[in-house]
Structures are given as structure tokens and as C-alpha cells.
Amino acid sequence: MQKHTFTISLFVGIFALTVLAQFGVINQYLQSVIMLMGVNIILSTSLNLVNGYMGEFSCGHGGFMCVGAYVSSVITVLCFSKNQILGAPLLPPSLALLAFPIALFAGAAVAAVAGLVVAIPSFKTRGDYLAIITLAANYIVISAIDNMEIIGGPRGFMGMNATVNGMKGLLDIPWMLLWVLFGTVFSVWLLRRFVTSTLGKGVPAIAQDEIAAEIMSVDTNRMKLIAFMLSSGIAGLAGGLFAHILGYVNPHSFDIMKSTEVMVMVYLGGMGSLSGATLSAVLFTVLLEVLRPLEIWKWVVIPLLLILLMQFRPEGIMGNKELSDLFPKLKKFYSFK
């Protein structure tokens, strides 16, 4: 029983949220906050793999998210909606349910390939120089999409709503909420399985001492390749979900500001802690919504809070511990394999 409590409560939670959303107990605004939370959790846990577990300083996560968002949006728009340039829909709307996850995964796959731009230089360099490479990669992605007129360029790209409506046409439940929740659970599960696996133990080994890791028979180049591609691929998944929540994407919503936001979430939660990254993503999203009345002062208050955090608890909320390390009694209620 103990083995399954967590899984069961998770799925019950997802089911309960969907039911609540279906019968209008939680309104549209709350739903969108929850969805944003899910996307942020995916982003911060995936960046945590590189910045936290591997100890690199990647500050271009927004770029990979952008790749995923655009690729999956282009696929769904191509398939399900009428677009001036891409032409009439290729598939009937009833196939939307089937094609949507495929589009999401295609976006994630392309984003993972884009991660190669960062992964290959990381063989030779690390630290500050790698930070620049990620930064440059972010700028390159943004300005490449800015220059592609066929997908709207700087004006942005829209038409993803047709897919969501297609799914609604089959069965009228809050599909996007469901997809985001599943996406979140899937990403956190995948990352957790990876980090705790024998193969994944190489990632924190690189963080501690790359040369020693190599001597201890960790194939560091392969590890870096896997970590960067996994991280950027999951960011691409987050991007695809984000695009379909909003129904509109603009290259400039994925610029260095977005990457900074994700970094803030990672360091707020604590490096190398999945539950910390999840917690801080939730906290950060709530904070953004609570501080909304402050308008522009919001962006003065949040950095200030983070600076204070760095001064007084520089290791973040959780440090590099998981929730079950801090509260050992929780282990009574759930355990992971």
C-alpha cells in the first residue's frame, strides 16, 4: 500500500481537479494559474537537471522552450486549422486528440536536437564560457524565428485554438488542464527516474569533479549530451503546452527574461532538488499572481526577495535535499522505487 499511495493520490488529485474544472467550481482564471504552474514546474525541474544536478550555468532555457512551442504549434496548425500561408487543415478535427500528443513530442524532440548546439561545445568548455554559449543560443533561436515570415516573425503565431476546440468537440472536458497535468507528472517522473538511475548518477558526479568522474569510468561527454538533450527536450514539451494554453506565441515571450525567470525558480527551490524545484515553481507562480496589483513594482519586489534569500539562505528553500529528507516521517506515507 505504502508503495502506491503517492501514485494513487496523484491520480486522484488530477481527476479531482479535472472534475472541479468541468463543473465550474474553479473558474477560468484559477485554471489558467494552475496550468501556468504546471508549465513552470516542467521548466524549473528540467533546468534543475543542468543547473542543479550537473552544476553548469545554463541561461538560455527560454530558447529551447521557444523551439518546442513553435514546432508543436506549426504541426497542429498545419493539421487542424486554416492558415493563410500553411493552407487548409490536413486532418479532420476528430483526430485532434490523437495528433496533439504527437505534436507535443515532435516539439520536444526538435528542442532536444536544438540542445545539441549547447551540448557539443560543453564537451570542451564549462562554467562561464558555457553560460555564454547558452545565452547566445537563446538569442539565435529568438532572432531566427523573428526572421521567419512564414510563421509570423515578430508578430507571433496563432491558430492553435482549433486543435483544442477539436478535442473539445469530441468530449467537452477541460483538455488543456488535463494535458498540462499529465505533462507535468510525466516530466517530473522522467527526470526523477533518470537522476536516481545508475546512469543518471553520473550527472551529479560531473558536478562534483569532472576529472574524477571520468576516472571513475563515467563517460562525461555522453552524460552531458544526455543531460542537455533531456533538459532541453522537456523544456520543449513545456513550450508546446504553453503555446496551446495561450493559443498564441510570440518569439519575444521566450527571450532572456523567460530564461531568467526559470533560473530564479531553480535557485529559489534549491539546486539539485526536484521537490524543491517543484515547490518553488508553485510558489513563484502564486507570488506572481498575488503581486499582480503592484504592477511594475512586482519586478522590483521579486528580485529584492530573491536577493534577501541569497543573503540569508543561499542554498534555496530546500537546499539539495528532497522533501522526504527534511521530513522523514513522510516516508511512512509514500515511497518510490
Add this chain to the structure above:
Amino acid sequence: MNALQFGSFYALIALGYTLVYGVLRLINFAHGDIFMVGAYIAYFVAVLLLGGEGMSGLGLSPGLTLAITVPATMILTSLVGVALERTMYRPLRRKGADRLYVVITALMAGLMLENGNLALLGASRKSFPELLQKVIWTFGSVSVTNLKVIVIVAALLVFVLLEFIVTKTKIGMAMRGISYDKFAIPLMGIPLDTIIVFTFILGSSMAGLAGILFAMSYPILEPYMGALIGWKAFIAAVVGGIGDIRGAIVGGFLLGFIEIGVVAVFPSTLRDLFAFSVLLGILWLKPTGLFGVAKTTKI
């Protein structure tokens, strides 16, 4: 000439990054925003002295205003830089925190400066008063304004000055010493904090100078102007080999030339794409930058 001018701006800001990095091994991400603050300080000082824009100034002549604005801005901007160091970086350094946390703090300080400015002064753009009569000189087929020449000469002068300070003076020797071994230096009787503050003064006043010159060349100020230029200058510093003064100058001018060269051939929207791709290529081939020396890691 445009390329040289832009290169000078990048080089001036990159110098600030490089100085602080060279001494502290800290990427001062707030530097681009210190540049922005410098431009705003220049604006307020100039308007205060010159009058106009709804402010009853002292009504000085433009020439005198310029003569006061430059040192005043450099001093005030360096105060901002030192304030950041005192309130944010020093406590962290005292605690011996990992340098990653200092980098995050710097990033946040930059955001705070940017948005604090936006919140205090509003989103409306400020237009910088004209302090210098525009003169156009023609050398053969090339014609330049006096401002461009001033910008380029200023960047080169600053480079020579810094190179002199770092390599020839006692304080420069101390700076290099700190970058070599932060723990041994206080044992030698060298005041660590004083040297670090001095570094911040130098770096920030360079950013202030770049701010004035930028405001005079492109007289429109907005709170986000520091961010993009700051990031680009940072990239320039890294391409040159961060921590190396020659590298910062070369990287800055290189970035300027690439950007202007791309605009001359392709549509201007492709500027960033090409500039960053070239820089990525350079880092790909030479991972420690043009002048950087690969550090050997001991086991």
C-alpha cells in the same frame, strides 16, 4: 565608422565586465544596467545644469555642462556600483558563498535597477539634450562627426589607461594578485576590500562614461536600453577572453564590425542572428576566447 563607434560602446562596457571578472571571478550581470543608470544620471545632471524639460536648471552653457557632466556622471555611477558591491556582493563574499549565488544576486540586482527605474520614472522615453555642436569632418571619402571620433578616442584612451593601471601600478598588481589567490593576498598586508571597491569604481565609471557617450550619440533613453547592450557586451568580453583587458577591446570592436557588416549586406533584422552565430562559432573553435588561457585543473 559606425562599426568603430558601436565597437567602442561594447568595448567600454566589456571592460567593466572584464575588470570585475578578472579580480573577483564574478560575472557582474548588473553591469549593463549600471550603464543604463549612467545614461540616466548623465541626463539628470545635464538637465539640471542646462535647464529646460520643465526643470529650472542653472542655465549653464552647453560646453561647461558637458565638462561638469562627464566627471559628475562617472563619480555618481561608480557610487552606484560600489553601493551594489557593499550591500550585495560583500556580505555574500564574507560568508564564503559559492560564486554562483553571487551571480544570481547580480542578475537580480540588474533586474531591480531596470524595473525600479521603470517604476519610478515611468515608461516614457527621455530625450537627452544636445551638449555638443555637431561638426562633420571629411577625410578623403570618409566623413565623420566629431562625436564619433570622441567616442572612439575615449574607448582607446580608457583601454590604454586601464592597461597601464593593471600592469604598471601597485594597485593593479594587487588586483592581479587577488585574481591569482584571494586567500594569500590579505596575508601579504594588502587590503582586499579596498582593492575590490577600487575595481568596482573603475568598472562602473567606465560604464558611466559609456552611458554619457551613448546618450549623446543616440539621445533617447529608456529603462531597458542597458539590458541588450549589456548582454552583448558581456558576450564580447567572453569572446575576447574574459578577464583580459585586450580581449575586451578586441571582442567589443569585433562585435561592432560584425553587426554593422551584416546590416550593410543583409536586412537589419538578421543582425543579431549573424552576430551571435559568429560568436558561437568562435567559442566553439576556441572555447576560452581569443585571448583566454585555458586553466589547467588539478586533481
